[in-house]
Amino acid sequence: MLQQTQVDRVIPKYQAWLKAFPTPQALAVASLHDVLSLWAGLGYNRRARMLRDAARVVVAEHGGVWPSASEVLRTLPGFGPYTAAAVAVFSGRERIPMIDTNIRRVLLRWTKHTNATPAELIALAQNYQPSTHVDEWYHAMMDLGALVCRSRPLCLVCPLAEYCPSAGNVIAAPKKRRPVRFHDTRRFVRGRVVAWFVEHQRGTLPQLVADIRSQYRIEQIRIEEAVGALLEEKMIRRSGRALRIAS
Numbered sequence: 001m002l003q004q005t006q007v008d009r010v011i012p013k014y015q016a017w018l019k020a021f022p023t024p025q026a027l028a029v030a031s032l033h034d035v036l037s038l039w040a041g042l043g044y045n046r047r048a049r050m051l052r053d054a055a056r057v058v059v060a061e062h063g064g065v066w067p068s069a070s071e072v073l074r075t076l077p078g079f080g081p082y083t084a085a086a087v088a089v090f091s092g093r094e095r096i097p098m099i100d101t102n103i104r105r106v107l108l109r110w111t112k113h114t115n116a117t118p119a120e121l122i123a124l125a126q127n128y129q130p131s132t133h134v135d136e137w138y139h140a141m142m143d144l145g146a147l148v149c150r151s152r153p154l155c156l157v158c159p160l161a162e163y164c165p166s167a168g169n170v171i172a173a174p175k176k177r178r179p180v181r182f183h184d185t186r187r188f189v190r191g192r193v194v195a196w197f198v199e200h201q202r203g204t205l206p207q208l209v210a211d212i213r214s215q216y217r218i219e220q221i222r223i224e225e226a227v228g229a230l231l232e233e234k235m236i237r238r239s240g241r242a243l244r245i246a247s
């Protein structure tokens with residue numbers, strides 16, 4: 001839920017989610033409609049379905065208990081190397097390297113290995129992480145990267161400055177071009193289409209296009225592209241002329 005979504009927007013959603021699905025069993029039997037209704041507003045709604053599908057595997061193959069080993073977590077739907085490592089580390093179960101964008105930036109600057117390959121980066125993280133309290137270490141690295149060692153770093157207030165070879169020497173990245181308006185992104189259109197299906201559950205493409213166009217002034221082609229992608233991902237299904245949310 002927290003990936004690319006602000007914490008204050010996530011907290012009420014997270015609480016409502018846990019209330020509705022307090023166990024893997026409760027989540028496993030949920031319909032896609034119920035799952036997407038609770039996820040609404042967070043974006044990246046494929047993750048909601050993946051989480052439900054992962055709960056189904058947990059119930060079917062792991063006795064209804066979330067696995068603790070990152071190797072096993074990686075076999076669940078939606079769990080890539082980073083998510084599996086993050087769950088294993090933050091649940092205090094494993095001491096393995098965990099690298100996201102912020103951690104990567106701090107590590108590269110702090111160790112001066114600016115051209116490290118992904119494999120070298122993992123070796124660096126393994127080398128620097130402490131032997132205990134690894135979860136706290138990675139929390140601290142994430143916060144440092146997000147708040148201090150940003151793309152334009154605040155070396156003057158950085159607690160690592162005394163030991164960091166890059167302190168005061170980071171060449172700031174060029175300013176980004178004007179950001180794209182959220183309204184103009186695929187994520188926005190996709191979110192509107194999913195929200196339409198959550199509200200209506202089923203309907204025809206012309207109905208959907210007409211509703212979304214009149215409400216958000218989105219071009220028809222962009223709406224149809226989003227519908228095509230959702231059909232391919234089996235988030236929605238076609239039944240005759242009608243489209244409906246998958247089960």
Ligand code: SF4
Nearest residue numbers: 149153155158161164
């Ligand atoms: S001293 Fe500067 S470059 Fe080094 S870790 Fe701190 S903020 Fe990043």
